[in-house]
Amino acid sequence: MKKTATIKDIARELNLHHTTVSRALRNHPDVNERTRETVLKMADELNYEPNVFATGLRSQKSKVIGIIVPEISHDFFSSIVSEITNRADETGYSVMICQSNETPEREIENVAAMLSNRVAGIIAAISVNTSCYEHFERVLRRSTPLVFFDRVCHECDTDKVMLDFYGGAVQVVQHLIDQGYRRIAHVAGPTSLSGVRERLQGYTDTLQKNGLSVDERLIVHGGFLPEHGIFGAEKLLPHHPDALFCVDDQVALGAMMRLRAEGFHIPEQIAIAGFDNDQIAQYVEPSLTTVDIRRTEMGQAAVDLLIEQICGKKRPFRTVRIKSELIVRAST
DSSP, rough: OOOOOOOOHHHHHHHHOOOHHHHHHOOOOOOOOHHHHHHHHHHHHTTOOOOSOOOTTTTTOSSEEEEESSSSTTTHHHHHHHHHHHHHHHHOEEEEEEEEEOOOHHHHHHHHHHTTOSEEEEEEEEOOOOOOOOHHHHHTTTTOOOEEEEOOTSSSEEEEEEOOOOHHHHHHHHHHHHOOOOOEEEEEEOSSHHHHHHHHHHHHHHHHHOOOOOOGGGGGESSSSSHHHHHHHHHHHGGGGGGEEESSHHHHHHHHHHHHTTOOOOTTTTTESSSSOGGGGGGGGSSEEEEEOOOHHHHHHHHHHHHHHHTOOOOOOEEEEEEEEOOOTTTT
């Protein structure tokens, strides 16, 4: 593992005593402003980061795994975090959890905080707006183990755990066709994410395989929240779909609410299907057809891959695909 800069390295470069450097970094009043600025500049040049775990310890290794998710409040991510935490506990690791709030700026801060705290490794799902991956490349340059899950960065050469988005979409659309629906719309997510593109591809391929044309008017892109489902339903209604396949369950629930407000009977007049199998999907009326994701398997796979990296196991990086399963309920 690449050696990181220490207080003594800074002191050596500036010909100062390490105690002076330490005080400057801690903003101690005994250090004058000019010296403090010189020390901080050199610390930045050497990419020095304070090691909060190593104070008074010889070892630079921690037993903490960092987790970065877009939204901890989302049922999918909260359940995956729970599974990762359980698996980490079984292997003797604690977890440090950060959320990006779907912003690249916060995600960059999350990564910096974890590197500063010398986590043993990082498990991350990128934000919907992340397009530059320098902060994750920095993790790899530091030789800090890194595993992506669900929303992955294909540009980074490391382990990934992904869902079978394509296969899940094929199952949903084929089920709708088998039920007799023909004008099947797709309330999609942001195309910046590979999982969204895979669901869209599964949708279009299945329509064409069954001799149905792809009507671009029946495809609406948005986000992953109920309000995006409301917006999507409003945009699609003028084009008379008889079924909606939504990018996730939250979007499906928003669409369902809007359609019922318009007086539609589900599924008699229009069917709705989601993706993710959120807990609430089975309790709404009518209960929601969706795609189940093996969340326990995903969380465990992410931790196991990370532990292998932490332990220095020599092998090519892997991409693990978690299978999906169609759950048919009353909404279709």
